Structure formats: C-alpha cells, structure tokens
Amino acid sequence: MLNLSVVLEDSARETPDRTAVIFGDLRLSYSLVDTIARQVANxxxxxxxxxxxxxxxxCPNLPYFPFVYFGILKTGATVVPLNVLLQSREIAYHIDDSDAKAFFCFEGTPELPLGERGLKGFQDSGAExxxxxxxxxxxxxxxxxxxxWAALDxxxxxxxxxQTAPDDTAVILYTSGTTGQPKGAELSHQNMLLNAMVSDEMFPRQGNDVYLATLPLFHSFGQTVIMNAGFxxxxxxxxLPRFDPADALALMAAENVTLFAGVPTMYWAMxxxxxxxxxxxxxxxxxxxxGGAAIPVEVLKDFSTTFGTDVLEGYGLSETSPVACFNQPGRPAKAGSIGTPIWGVEMKLIDAEWNTQDELGEIAVRGHNIMKGYYNRPEATAEVMNDGWFRTGDVAxxxxxxxxxxxxxxxxxxxRGGFNVYPREIEEVLMTHSDVSLAAVxxxxxxxxxxxxxxxxxxxxxATITEDELVAWSRETMAGYKYPRIIEFRDALPMTATGKILKRELR
Known part of the structure; x- marks a missing residue:
C-alpha cells in the first residue's frame, strides 16, 4: 500500500492545527485541508x-487545488492536472486523451475565462x-x-x-508538446512520493517553514517541490495564482517566506x-x-549579491517526476551547473544511438523517478526509453x-554553415553586456x-545601445560562426504559463 495522499494525511494527523495553506486572509489548517479532500473523495x-x-x-494556485488533488488520490483515481491557459479544443483533447471521467474546472475571471473554455471543452469530450x-x-x-460546494453539501x-500499489498511476502530467501533440507522462505513487521525499530532504529545515507557491501547481515542479514536499x-x-515580481516580494516579506522556487525568468524579474x-x-x-531552464550566470551572481542567498539550481522533466539532478546542500554549488544526480538516480551522457559519451552528450536518466511511460503511446515511450534509461533531449x-x-x-x-551553435552560450555572453537585461537566441x-x-x-x-552596436560588440566577443548577425530589441518575450521563454514563437 502506497498512496501519494500520505504527504497530506500524515501531517494532518500529527499537526492538525498547523497552517497548511495561506491565501489572502485565509488561513487553512492541515486538518481542514484533509477534511475537505475527504469530502471530495466521497x-x-x-x-x-x-x-x-x-x-x-x-485550476490556478488556489486552495481548491490541494482539496481536489488529494481528494482524487484518496479514491485511488489518477489526477490529470491541466494547464489553465488551454483553449476549449485543447481541453477536450486532454480530457479524451487521458480518458478522464470527471473534470473539476475553475470558474475563471474576466482575464482568464477558464470556466467558459472548460465547459465547452467538457461538452466536446467524452467525460461524464x-x-x-x-x-x-x-x-x-x-x-x-x-x-x-453544492456538490459537497x-x-x-x-x-x-x-489502497493503491506503489506502481499504480497517481498523476498523468502532459508535456508541453513542443513536438506534435502533447503526451501524458504516467507517474506512479512511488515516482511522485519518492521525488517529494528526496526534494524535502535536500533543503535545510527552518523550523516553521513557509513556502511561496507561485510556480503553477498543475506543473510538475510546483506540484512536487512546493506542494507535495511542503506538505x-x-x-x-x-x-500566489499569478506571478508578479513586486507582489511576490511583498508577500515574502509579509508572510516570512523561507523557501522560494521559481524559473530563471522569475529571478530576473525580481x-x-x-x-x-x-x-x-x-x-x-x-x-x-x-529549475525549468538553465539560469543565466549573470542572474545567479546578481541574485546572490542582492538577496544574500545563493540560488540552488536543479534539473528535471515531467517524465522524471520531475527532479533528477540538483546542487546538493553540503556540497559546493557551481555557478551555471545543475549539480549532481539526486539520491537513487543515475545519469549519463549518450549519443543518438544510446552510446555512452565522456564529456558532451544528451542526458539520460535512470531511477525511481522515471515515468511508467506515455499514456496509451507505446511507440512514443519506446523512442525515449531503453533498459530503464530515459533520454531527455537535453545536451550537457x-x-x-x-x-x-x-x-x-x-x-x-x-x-550555421556546418558548425554547431548552442543558443544558451550566446545568451550568457550577451547578458554580460551592461546594457542587456535578458536575451533569447x-x-x-x-x-x-x-x-x-x-x-x-x-x-x-x-540603455542607449543600438542593435548595430550590439552586433559589433558580439563580433569582437565571440567566434565568427557564433555571434548573432541579427539582433532585435523587444520590451518583453513570449513565455509559457510556467515562465519558460517560448523560442518556437520567436523562430
């Protein structure tokens, strides 16, 4: 018997009156969150x-999320969290692709008409x-x-x-689908629970810890590292349902936040x-x-100096529950590094044929964090799995x-002209220029x-630098085949709901 809901149940039993969730003026105790989750299960x-x-x-980051998430888990059913920015057609696709029987949907706001989109998506799907x-x-x-609330009356x-077995599916997380249709990574109770436990053990305890949850809980990073490990x-x-740097920093001060997890663009914005x-x-x-993407070294240095706290970088994907690698406390952190594999996980570098490489290659991961596979997609699963190893698509x-x-x-x-150019390296160099705040190549x-x-x-x-001047500076700073010949200034860059820069929209 192993059920991921134990992360809530154990805390509700041992510390029933301790505050679990803070939202605006609301303070919800562990016992209350667990009781509502039980009602959802019933x-x-x-x-x-x-x-x-x-x-x-x-659902965005609202108290509803843990109520429903753990309520579903208690019944032995599988949670299928959906990105709140999906349109009706995409919602119907996810519901049908996952064979979901029921759908809990936030009513939405004028800025985020999720209720309208959700109802249409539901009506176009096979859910009941x-x-x-x-x-x-x-x-x-x-x-x-x-x-x-009417249904819970x-x-x-x-x-x-x-009772669920360790290998029963707890969560199906849809990967962003940069190639083709989104696929649902099936993660077991054991995958999710061990990842939350290892994540929790890695961070020093402050006694009464307070976590800021502004990473979307529907995404693997927020779900495991913030909600499950935090509970x-x-x-x-x-x-905090919508990340705004000033709001986030004000909340951190008001609520005495001890731990913040974010993606690089959030650190840059703060x-x-x-x-x-x-x-x-x-x-x-x-x-x-x-996590979520490699953080520019300039941002790391600035944050450490300004905030007096080093940023610990980690790495993972939805398919790895998500944490695979981390700058472990107690070991020196290296700027720009994602650290070393977490407890119980192995990593290696491979080429396209799965041959092991010494210094540079695609990351492959094996361990307790690897998904069971893509739901109902044996061919797609076979493409990325080999003898327990999962190939990530990331070069390191x-x-x-x-x-x-x-x-x-x-x-x-x-x-470019037969030479391999890695955008991240160019972005790092551009960001050392005093006039450059953020770059995407x-x-x-x-x-x-x-x-x-x-x-x-x-x-x-x-900053007054022109596009031509920055090209000229780049030419002197980087190899001839690498430097950007074209530079375009923008006031903002397109980003996903989780704060990753959407390069496919820039191409």
Missing amino acids: LLVSRGIGKGDKVALA HFFVLPAQAFATESQYGETL GMSGEFETV RRRAALVL LTAVRTGAAEVPSTLKTAVS RRDEDGYYFIVDRAKDMII VGVAHESHGEEVKAYVIRNAG
Whole structure:
C-alpha cells in the first residue's frame, strides 16, 4: 500500500492545527485541508468514480487545488492536472486523451475565462461529470454548472483512503508538446512520493517553514517541490495564482517566506523589481531553488549579491517526476551547473544511438523517478526509453567532479554553415553586456548557411545601445560562426504559463 495522499494525511494527523495553506486572509489548517479532500473523495465515489479512473483538474494556485488533488488520490483515481491557459479544443483533447471521467474546472475571471473554455471543452469530450470551482469563495451557484460546494453539501468528512500499489498511476502530467501533440507522462505513487521525499530532504529545515507557491501547481515542479514536499514538511504554503515580481516580494516579506522556487525568468524579474525600486528584498528567505531552464550566470551572481542567498539550481522533466539532478546542500554549488544526480538516480551522457559519451552528450536518466511511460503511446515511450534509461533531449557536459552543465536543448541547437551553435552560450555572453537585461537566441532560416543566429534582447532601463552596436560588440566577443548577425530589441518575450521563454514563437 502506497498512496501519494500520505504527504497530506500524515501531517494532518500529527499537526492538525498547523497552517497548511495561506491565501489572502485565509488561513487553512492541515486538518481542514484533509477534511475537505475527504469530502471530495466521497463525492467522487458517490458519482461512481474510483480506483483506476482518471479525473482532470484545471485550476490556478488556489486552495481548491490541494482539496481536489488529494481528494482524487484518496479514491485511488489518477489526477490529470491541466494547464489553465488551454483553449476549449485543447481541453477536450486532454480530457479524451487521458480518458478522464470527471473534470473539476475553475470558474475563471474576466482575464482568464477558464470556466467558459472548460465547459465547452467538457461538452466536446467524452467525460461524464463537470464540477465548477467558483471564483467567489463558497459560492453554491455558477452559470457553468454544479459547483464544488453544492456538490459537497452533506458529504461526510470521513473517508478511508483506497489502497493503491506503489506502481499504480497517481498523476498523468502532459508535456508541453513542443513536438506534435502533447503526451501524458504516467507517474506512479512511488515516482511522485519518492521525488517529494528526496526534494524535502535536500533543503535545510527552518523550523516553521513557509513556502511561496507561485510556480503553477498543475506543473510538475510546483506540484512536487512546493506542494507535495511542503506538505510532507508541514510547511505553510502561501498561494500566489499569478506571478508578479513586486507582489511576490511583498508577500515574502509579509508572510516570512523561507523557501522560494521559481524559473530563471522569475529571478530576473525580481531582481529588476528591486533595482527599479518597485520592491524591497525580503529578510526571511533562506532557500532559493531554480529549475525549468538553465539560469543565466549573470542572474545567479546578481541574485546572490542582492538577496544574500545563493540560488540552488536543479534539473528535471515531467517524465522524471520531475527532479533528477540538483546542487546538493553540503556540497559546493557551481555557478551555471545543475549539480549532481539526486539520491537513487543515475545519469549519463549518450549519443543518438544510446552510446555512452565522456564529456558532451544528451542526458539520460535512470531511477525511481522515471515515468511508467506515455499514456496509451507505446511507440512514443519506446523512442525515449531503453533498459530503464530515459533520454531527455537535453545536451550537457559533465566536469571532472561529476557536475552537469546544460549546454542546450538538442532541438534548440543551431547549425550555421556546418558548425554547431548552442543558443544558451550566446545568451550568457550577451547578458554580460551592461546594457542587456535578458536575451533569447534562436536559429532563423538562411539561404547559404542553412541557419543564421538571431538574438532577441530586452535592454536595461535607460540603455542607449543600438542593435548595430550590439552586433559589433558580439563580433569582437565571440567566434565568427557564433555571434548573432541579427539582433532585435523587444520590451518583453513570449513565455509559457510556467515562465519558460517560448523560442518556437520567436523562430
């Protein structure tokens, strides 16, 4: 018997009155979160949903998320978290692809009309049950259908969690689908639980820990490192549905946040907010964690100097639950490195034929964190799995101490006139220029060279450098085949809901 919901249940039993969730003025105890999750479990069972069934959930970082997530797990069913930015057609695709029987959907706001999109997606899918998570706290009516609170009326707060095996599927996480249709990575209770436990053990405890949850909980990073590891630690989770650097820093100060996890663009935005005087540096922050993409070394240095806290970089994917590699506390962290494999996980570098490489290659991972496979996609699974090893699509180098450094996504590599150009390296160099705030480098089609190197750049406030001047500076700073011949200034760059720069929109 192993069920991921133990991360909540154990804390609710041992520290029932401790605060689990903070949202605005709301303070919810562990026992209350667990009781509502039990009611959700009773609701699902009353509608004929149980072990082995799939239930979809589309919700930003609101208290509803843990209520429903753990309620689904308690029944032995599988949670299918959906990105809240999906359109109706995409929602229907995810529901049908995962065979979800029920769908819990946030009612939405004028800026995020999720209820409208969700209801249409549900109606176009084969799912049977639709529950609205109302925007007004405890509202029992919604124009989109039956609300959670109306459905929970009269449901018992007692529920015996269904016994699940370690290898039963706990969560199906959809990968962003940069190639073809999104695929659902099937993660077992053991995958998710061990990853949360190892993540929790890696970070020093502060006694009464407070985590800022602004990474989307529907994404593997926020789910494992913040929610599941935080609940296991009996920390308080401060929920922030939409990341804004000034809001995040103000919340950190107001709620005495000790741990923040984010993606590189969030760190860059917080530094910018402090620099421009829009926010103060919070005093209680002890642990800062970054993942999702490699963080520029200039941002690492600046953050450490400004905030007095080093950013610990890690690495992983939805398919690896997600953490695979980390700068472990107690070992020296190396700037620009994703660290070393976490406990119980092996990594190696390979070529296209799975042959082991010494210094540079594609990362392959094996261990307790590797998904069972892509749901209902044996061919796609076979493409990335070999003898327990999972190939990631990320190119890295390993130094003599066993630390890994991401060079780039295999598919982001630019081939210019027969030379391999890694965008990340160019971005790092551009960001050492005093006028450059953020850079994203892509390959664009070129008649004679195949691809040309193009950089999109956000300048620092007050910077006067021109695009031609930056090209000239690059020519003197980088090898002839590497430097960007084309530079375009932008005020902002397109990003995913999780804060990753969307290079495919820049190409």
